[in-house]
Amino acid sequence: MYEPIRTKSVHRMADDAQDAYPHRSREEELDIQLAGHLAALLAVTDELGDTEAGELIARQVARLRGAPPARHAGLSRASAQDLHRRAHALAGRALVVAASRADTAAAILAAGRMDAHTAALAGDTLVTAP
Numbered sequence: 001m002y003e004p005i006r007t008k009s010v011h012r013m014a015d016d017a018q019d020a021y022p023h024r025s026r027e028e029e030l031d032i033q034l035a036g037h038l039a040a041l042l043a044v045t046d047e048l049g050d051t052e053a054g055e056l057i058a059r060q061v062a063r064l065r066g067a068p069p070a071r072h073a074g075l076s077r078a079s080a081q082d083l084h085r086r087a088h089a090l091a092g093r094a095l096v097v098a099a100s101r102a103d104t105a106a107a108i109l110a111a112g113r114m115d116a117h118t119a120a121l122a123g124d125t126l127v128t129a130p
Helices: 014-020 026-048 051-065 080-100 104-122
Strands: none
Touching: 026 051, 026 080, 026 104, 051 104, 080 104
């Protein structure tokens, strides 16, 4: 009928493996995501030649990462319209993550960049405050 198990089980509980690798907090994960979106936005902004906005974005990336970001060196040879569309999408992603982590400075920066790229796509000139 029933015979007791005489060997150790090969199965482990999920809780046993939690100390096997390092964990990050939700805030740390959001910092990493936000820094990544802003770094990508910085690359497109540098390609567009907007040095003032690039410096603002670089400061936020440096704050999040603790080190200055690598600046974009190569050119994609995309049209200005495509670059503005890409920058608008990246700024939108950064805004969502910044709002999620309650980072007011990054959210204001991302919203301002979205406005600037929307204006550029519409052919308007948008005056932004520093």
